[in-house]
Amino acid sequence: MRSEVADAYRLATLAQLARRRAGEPCQRAELPRDQRRVRELARAEHAVTVTTAEDIGALTTEILLAEPCISRRVVHVAGETIGYGQLADKLDAFTGRTFERVQWTVPQLKRELALDLDNGLKKYRVVFAEGKGVAWDERQTFNAQRGIAVENVGQ
16 A cells, blocks of 8 residues: 555656646746845855755655665755856856856854854855755765756756
């Protein structure tokens, strides 16, 4: 019974993802020139792993239904691991516009956080700038090991 339910759930999730990907092209909002910027946390080469919400949902379903059962361990997924400078370059190419590169240093971000300790976004910025668990080798991810295709930044 578990196998039949798992297969039905997996098919429904993947069908929903396929419909979303096959739909109308995404309408891009035009950003005003003064808002076209990539904030590089720490430095341009600093990497971050990015994954679409749709891929996270589909991969979470695969992980939950995996045989043998995966439990009590971290499972990494990834659309792409990319440096902030590379991200800005891809945005330039994709949009045909130039994005300003603004570097935010760790000391700067820590000073801003010290002034607003309850601000969750500022806490995330410090963690990401310090590079603590925010980027991993795509080849070691669940999706890569299972041969599951996901979107990357250029798609």
